[in-house]
Amino acid sequence: MPQNPKTLLVIPAYNEQNTLPEVLREVRTAMPDLDVLVIDDGSTDRTARLARDAGVRVLSHPFNMGYGVAVQTGFKAAFERGYDRVAQMDGDGQHDPRDLPKLLQALDEGDTDLVLGSRYLGRADYRIPLVRKLGMKLFAVLASAMIGHKITDATTGYQAFTRPVLGFFCSDLYPVDYPDADLLIMAHYRKLRIREVPVTMRQNAERRSMHGGILRPMYYVFKMFLSIAVTRLRKRDLEERRIR
Numbered sequence: 001m002p003q004n005p006k007t008l009l010v011i012p013a014y015n016e017q018n019t020l021p022e023v024l025r026e027v028r029t030a031m032p033d034l035d036v037l038v039i040d041d042g043s044t045d046r047t048a049r050l051a052r053d054a055g056v057r058v059l060s061h062p063f064n065m066g067y068g069v070a071v072q073t074g075f076k077a078a079f080e081r082g083y084d085r086v087a088q089m090d091g092d093g094q095h096d097p098r099d100l101p102k103l104l105q106a107l108d109e110g111d112t113d114l115v116l117g118s119r120y121l122g123r124a125d126y127r128i129p130l131v132r133k134l135g136m137k138l139f140a141v142l143a144s145a146m147i148g149h150k151i152t153d154a155t156t157g158y159q160a161f162t163r164p165v166l167g168f169f170c171s172d173l174y175p176v177d178y179p180d181a182d183l184l185i186m187a188h189y190r191k192l193r194i195r196e197v198p199v200t201m202r203q204n205a206e207r208r209s210m211h212g213g214i215l216r217p218m219y220y221v222f223k224m225f226l227s228i229a230v231t232r233l234r235k236r237d238l239e240e241r242r243i244r
Contacts, residue, residue, distance in 0.1 A: 005084035007104065009034050010074030012067055013091035014041040017050055019204065023089075024054040026097040034100070037077060038091065041070040047091075067157075068176035075169045087160040092204035095158045099199040103160035112195035114165050114187055116151070117158030122198030135221060139181040142228060147188040151196065154181040158199055165192055173238070175227055178220055182227035189231070189238035 009027065013020050020038070027036060036056040040048040042064035051058045059073060071088060078086045085107055089095040099117060106115040120140075136155050143154040161169070168174075168190055175182050184194060231238070 002084055005107075006082065007034060007085050007087065008074075008078045008081075008083045009036045009087045009089065009100070010039065010071060010078065011036065011089055011091045012039045012041055012070035012074065013043065013047050013051070014064060014067075014070070015043045015045045015047060016091040017043075017045040017047050019093040020047055020091045021050050021054060023091055023093055023097065024051065024056060027100070030097040030100050034087075035083075037074050039070040039074045041065055041067075066176065068174070068179045071157075071179070072169065072174055072176055075166055075174075079163075079166050079170050083163070083166070085160065085162050086166055089158050090204075094202050094204045096200045096202060099158070099197075100160075102197050102199070103158070106195055106197050107160055107162060111193065113192040114161040114184075114194045115159060116153060116156050116184075116194065116196045117199035118153035118156060118196040119199065119201040120152040121196055122200050124201045125203060139224060139228075143181040143184050146185045146228075146232065147194065149194075151181075151184060151194070153196065154184055156199075158201075168192065178223055178227070181224060182231050185228060185231050186238055189235050191239070 011020075011023070024036065027034065038048075038051040038056055038058045040051065040058055040060040042061045048058050048060050059077060061070065061073070074088070075086060085104070087100055087103060089097070089100070095117070103115045103117055106112055136153070140151050140154040143151045165187065168187065173186060187194060
């Protein structure tokens with residue numbers, strides 16, 4: 001890691017006009033000199049305009065392509081522009097920007113490649129629905145068993161990572177549908193070191209979730225089990241495949 005690593009914060013956003021401006025203000029307060037890139041995932045409101053008005057760069061999808069595609073768009077932009085490390089957080093206000101220095105400090109200590117912000121080591125300032133909480137715990141247990149050390153929050157979208165991880169995340173191995181526990185297992189097979197730090201998770205103001213409703217959570221659980229199973233079968237390929 002360079003002495004003064006070039007760092008980019010990637011924020012995926014879809015119809016976040018009511019929350020994104022405050023998130024960007026908090027980011028500027030926490031880390032005034034941090035480069036920020038907002039990925040507008042086909043928003044139909046003023047998300048992109050408000051982000052530009054806040055003075056950050058914006059890349060816009062022509063239509064909504066989903067969370068995984070949005071963050072990977074940001075990762076590819078970071079890789080092409082030579083960033084040494086990337087942080088990732090949501091635009092809905094759930095992630096507290098005051099925790100950003102903590103995630104980046106963990107990378108600076110040099111014993112990890114991928115830092116996860118865990119609400120279970122820190123705190124969640126809202127009540128997590130029981131079904132969702134059970135699912136999160138289940139996938140954390142599965143990921144822990146396959147990685148070989150305890151992971152408490154396998155579904156966190158609050159992360160920071162080094163350039164080797166960035167190269168892996170830019171590859172076609174990246175699970176753009178739901179990059180959660182399966183991605184951590186893939187990273188482990190790639191010999192990337194994973195660590196958690198405590199963070200605060202807040203209730204997003206819109207109370208929306210990509211796992212909302214009835215059918216989407218069921219699909220998510222099915223897809224995650226399937227992806228983890230396929231990842232396990234591809235262990236040797238993941239260990240041996242060269243990533244740029």
